Amino acid sequence: MRFSAVIAGAAFLAAASFAAPAAAQLSEGGGPVSYSADNLEYFDSERRLVLVGDVDIVQNDARLRADRITLFFSRSSSGQTNEQGLGSGDIERMVAEGEVYYVRPAQSARGNRAVYETAGDSVTFTGNVVVASEENVIRGETLVLQIGSRRTTIRPQQGQRVRGVFVPSEGQGQAAPPSR
Numbered sequence: 001m002r003f004s005a006v007i008a009g010a011a012f013l014a015a016a017s018f019a020a021p022a023a024a025q026l027s028e029g030g031g032p033v034s035y036s037a038d039n040l041e042y043f044d045s046e047r048r049l050v051l052v053g054d055v056d057i058v059q060n061d062a063r064l065r066a067d068r069i070t071l072f073f074s075r076s077s078s079g080q081t082n083e084q085g086l087g088s089g090d091i092e093r094m095v096a097e098g099e100v101y102y103v104r105p106a107q108s109a110r111g112n113r114a115v116y117e118t119a120g121d122s123v124t125f126t127g128n129v130v131v132a133s134e135e136n137v138i139r140g141e142t143l144v145l146q147i148g149s150r151r152t153t154i155r156p157q158q159g160q161r162v163r164g165v166f167v168p169s170e171g172q173g174q175a176a177p178p179s180r
Contacts, residue, residue, distance in 0.1 A: 067098030135167035
């Protein structure tokens with residue numbers, strides 16, 4: 001019914017623009033990504049950038065915050081054999097850990113860990129997941145967003161249930177008379 005559309009919509013909208021196919025993005029509009037952290041370490045041979053301590057990544061109207069964010073870069077597609085340095089190439093995978101928050105103007109998602117894989121075009125939040133869109137809230141243990149197929153799955157912790165609260169729009173609270 002109406003609430004099943006709200007479930008899918010609220011969960012999907014909370015993180016749908018976390019990425020676009022084949023290019024890691026926080027905001028559907030793309031653009032420059034700014035970041036700040038207490039510490040940065042780059043492992044050239046592994047093409048891995050680690051940001052630690054109150055990490056804040058912003059792109060347009062989207063913000064990703066976590067205690068630690070690790071970015072894994074691909075080799076440059078230009079065919080050059082020489083290394084191109086710190087953080088060059090496309091982001092293949094992003095791992096955010098420890099009090100992870102993803103916020104857009106009307107949606108947010110929270111968990112203990114989030115992994116974005118560009119190849120699978122998916123984002124997985126785990127650990128005390130809370131997805132909020134306006135006044136609607138869904139809680140579970142795992143949130144899997146398959147961006148391209150627009151499929152959202154929320155799973156509870158073992159032995160628990162997924163929980164949520166939905167607030168209907170004005171005028172939806174009145175039941176329609178039964179049809180005869």
